[in-house]
Amino acid sequence: MSLTAREVETLIREGVPMANDIDLRVELIADKRAxxxxxxxxxxxxxxxxxxxxxxxxxxxxxxxAAVLGTLGAVEMAVTSNLSINFLRRPAAVDLxxxxxxxxxxxxxxxxxxxxxxxxxxxxxxxxxxxAHVTGTYALPGPLSPPPVGGNxxxxx
Amino acid sequence: MSLTAREVETLIREGVPMANDIDLRVELIADKRAxxxxxxxxxxxxxxxxxxxxxxxxxxxxxxxAAVLGTLGAVEMAVTSNLSINFLRRPAAVDLxxxxxxxxxxxxxxxxxxxxxxxxxxxxxxxxxxxAHVTGTYALPGPLSPPPVGGNxxxxx
Amino acid sequence: MSLTAREVETLIREGVPMANDIDLRVELIADKRAxxxxxxxxxxxxxxxxxxxxxxxxxxxxxxxAAVLGTLGAVEMAVTSNLSINFLRRPAAVDLxxxxxxxxxxxxxxxxxxxxxxxxxxxxxxxxxxxAHVTGTYALPGPLSPPPVGGNxxxxx
Amino acid sequence: MSLTAREVETLIREGVPMANDIDLRVELIADKRAxxxxxxxxxxxxxxxxxxxxxxxxxxxxxxxAAVLGTLGAVEMAVTSNLSINFLRRPAAVDLxxxxxxxxxxxxxxxxxxxxxxxxxxxxxxxxxxxAHVTGTYALPGPLSPPPVGGNxxxxx
Numbered sequence: 031m032s033l034t035a036r037e038v039e040t041l042i043r044e045g046v047p048m049a050n051d052i053d054l055r056v057e058l059i060a061d062k063r064a065x066x067x068x069x070x071x072x073x074x075x076x077x078x079x080x081x082x083x084x085x086x087x088x089x090x091x092x093x094x095x096a097a098v099l100g101t102l103g104a105v106e107m108a109v110t111s112n113l114s115i116n117f118l119r120r121p122a123a124v125d126l127x128x129x130x131x132x133x134x135x136x137x138x139x140x141x142x143x144x145x146x147x148x149x150x151x152x153x154x155x156x157x158x159x160x161x162a163h164v165t166g167t168y169a170l171p172g173p174l175s176p177p178p179v180g181g182n183x184x185x186x187x
Numbered sequence: 188m189s190l191t192a193r194e195v196e197t198l199i200r201e202g203v204p205m206a207n208d209i210d211l212r213v214e215l216i217a218d219k220r221a222x223x224x225x226x227x228x229x230x231x232x233x234x235x236x237x238x239x240x241x242x243x244x245x246x247x248x249x250x251x252x253a254a255v256l257g258t259l260g261a262v263e264m265a266v267t268s269n270l271s272i273n274f275l276r277r278p279a280a281v282d283l284x285x286x287x288x289x290x291x292x293x294x295x296x297x298x299x300x301x302x303x304x305x306x307x308x309x310x311x312x313x314x315x316x317x318x319a320h321v322t323g324t325y326a327l328p329g330p331l332s333p334p335p336v337g338g339n340x341x342x343x344x
Numbered sequence: 345m346s347l348t349a350r351e352v353e354t355l356i357r358e359g360v361p362m363a364n365d366i367d368l369r370v371e372l373i374a375d376k377r378a379x380x381x382x383x384x385x386x387x388x389x390x391x392x393x394x395x396x397x398x399x400x401x402x403x404x405x406x407x408x409x410a411a412v413l414g415t416l417g418a419v420e421m422a423v424t425s426n427l428s429i430n431f432l433r434r435p436a437a438v439d440l441x442x443x444x445x446x447x448x449x450x451x452x453x454x455x456x457x458x459x460x461x462x463x464x465x466x467x468x469x470x471x472x473x474x475x476a477h478v479t480g481t482y483a484l485p486g487p488l489s490p491p492p493v494g495g496n497x498x499x500x501x
Numbered sequence: 502m503s504l505t506a507r508e509v510e511t512l513i514r515e516g517v518p519m520a521n522d523i524d525l526r527v528e529l530i531a532d533k534r535a536x537x538x539x540x541x542x543x544x545x546x547x548x549x550x551x552x553x554x555x556x557x558x559x560x561x562x563x564x565x566x567a568a569v570l571g572t573l574g575a576v577e578m579a580v581t582s583n584l585s586i587n588f589l590r591r592p593a594a595v596d597l598x599x600x601x602x603x604x605x606x607x608x609x610x611x612x613x614x615x616x617x618x619x620x621x622x623x624x625x626x627x628x629x630x631x632x633a634h635v636t637g638t639y640a641l642p643g644p645l646s647p648p649p650v651g652g653n654x655x656x657x658x
Contacts, residue, residue, distance in 0.1 A: 046239050046240075046241065047239065048239055048241040048242065051208060082203050082204065082205055083203075083248055083267045083270070084203065084205040084241065084244060084245035084249075085205065087241060087244040087245070087248070087270070088241035088244070091240055091241055091244070092241075109274065110240045110274055111273070111274060111453070111481075112271070112273050112274070112426065113240070113244070113271070113272050114269070114270070114271035114272075114428070114585055114636070115269065115270050115271075116268070116269050116612055116636065117266065117267055117268055117269070118604065118605040118607075118612060119605070133589065133631055133634055134589040134630075134631060134634075136589075138452060139425070139483075141587055141589060143634070159605075160604055160605060163604055163605075163612065163614070163636065165587065165636060167587070169453075268610070268638075269583065269638070271428055271479070271585070273455055273479065273481070275447065275448040275450075275455060290432065291432040291433070291473075291474060291477075295609060295640075296640075298430055298432060298477065316448075317447055317448060320447055320448075320455065320457070320479065322428070322430065322477065322479060324430070324582075324583070326609075326610075360553050360554075360555065362553055365522060396518065397517075397562055397581045397584070398517065398519040398555065398558060398559035398562055398563075399519065401555060401558040401559070401562070401584065402558070402559075405554050405555055405558070406555075423588065424554045424588055425587070425588055426585070426586065426587050426588070427554070427558070427585070427586050428584070428585035428586075429583065429584050429585075430582070430583050431580065431581055431582055431583070
């Protein structure tokens with residue numbers, strides 16, 4: 031039931047087209063954790079010279095989802111319920127990393143934290159200064175709660 | 188100094204490439220308010236049948252920015268400081284609207300709220316059920332605070 | 345099953361001692377809405393001359409809870425899952441109002457918004473400038489999900 | 502200019518009456534960090550048997566403020582701009598700890614994270630399960646930005 035980083039990446043790219051747009055790479059899946067990366071790409075630049083905010087949000091959302099998938103296995107019905115991002119400094123013109131942790135895995139909700147940092151000398155350095163800090167909640171499919179008739183879920187995915 | 192909806196749309200599309208990806212349309216600029224729309228597009232679909240969360244976040248961020256630009260005129264240095272989104276229900280397979288209001292225009296921060304709703308019979312209906320609810324803060328360029336030496340801004344844009 | 349403003353106030357004061365500390369008054373209960381007030385009290389002053397942030401947070405939480413109770417009837421198990429507050433301007437040295445709306449009543453979550461404003465000429469004026477803006481989520485007891493063995497709830501109440 | 506834990510506790514208790522109500526104890530001040538505690542007290546109980554949400558919010562806000570004071574020295578004008586709390590599990594009927602870190606100290610904003618945990622065998626254990634997770638932003642007094650005429654600050658303190 032447990033998934034590899036490659037399998038998680040494939041699931042996310044199949045499910046969320048924007049993950050392809052930002053060229054999401056899932057680097058590591060561990061217990062209640064996922065590390066992902068977007069390779070630096072001139073197309074993401076804006077005149078100010080940084081990876082844009084929406085790219086950072088898409089990366090954060092995908093990496094939280096990766097951490098949930100890595101912990102629970104393939105849970106197709108998991109949907110983001112909330113995402114809150116604080117932009118702290120301009121990312122460097124290099125790869126951008128997202129390190130997501132599941133801080134609480136409940137029966138109905140997974141609560142996650144994501145730390146975004148720029149690559150240092152081409153690799154991940156968990157002590158480098160934060161580009162952004164993110165928290166988010168995923169609603170998990172309840173084993174006893176079938177989706178309502180008509181298939182209209184409570185949230186967006 | 189005040190900008191039309193078309194001018195705001197052009198500024199945002201020039202500044203944030205993802206605004207082009209989601210085909211952002213700025214429909215209305217008024218005092219402390221902006222209404223924007225993304226035309227429904229099969230490419231945004233995911234298997235579950237909805238506009239994805241990252242698309243909704245990109246739309247929300249761009250519409251807040253439009254409301255700030257519409258209120259202050261062209262403020263190139265305004266940067267998103269925080270964005271918090273709550274996904275409330277699956278969007279319908281139609282155009283998605285974002286209605287952004289500036290709830291507080293301070294000297295250094297603009298605080299905004301955005302309501303996302305699906306089009307009803309092809310048009311905007313402000314009383315339809317919310318797809319998502321967003322709050323966010325923009326940091327405004329302080330007239331007396333020059334950027335720190337080195338040009339490293341406090342936030343992401 | 346529906347409750348009056350007085351009944352809701354009593355339920356909250358019995359359940360949350362801090363509601364007594366801030367002298368919470370529930371003024372109105374309507375469909376998916378509650379209006380509450382804290383009478384101005386010198387004890388809440390801090391040197392800067394305003395009602396403190398924690399008082400504003402306590403008021404917001406209680407008023408959201410009032411809106412949920414007013415909508416669902418007495419739901420003892422409802423617990424706050426998230427509360428996010430943005431402080432926008434210093435409250436005046438007068439009564440402080442909180443106007444809470446349930447923006448989405450789902451099967452498992454109630455999502456609310458609260459607007460805090462100072463009294464104007466001694467009464468509520470929904471168009472006065474915001475003191476603070478709050479969003480929050482309440483987890484509702486699921487009819488099919490018994491609490492886990494050991495009685496350890498997912499959240500704080 | 503640097504302050505001891507006792508000095509920070511005194512400053513906060515003088516400035517925010519609710520810090521006295523919850524019997525706030527500042528245990529440690531370090532670079533960009535503060536650890537505080539509220540002794541368990543039957544008065545904070547509600548029928549459900551836990552420290553209430555408003556008490557947790559007051560503790561979180563005060564501990565963020567302690568971390569800012571510990572980093573910058575006595576900054577009377579610092580005001581909370583945003584606080585977002587996620588309640589993760591019911592606190593035990595023991596002392597409650599808050600561990601606050603300043604994740605970004607900018608020129609105008611301090612961005613903080615706070616982790617709340619129950620005491621384990623009467624002491625702090627940073628690896629115990631989270632009771633709540635909090636993020637928040639403090640607005641710092643700008644050296645070049647005098648308060649607007651009329652003394653109406655941008656935020657609540």
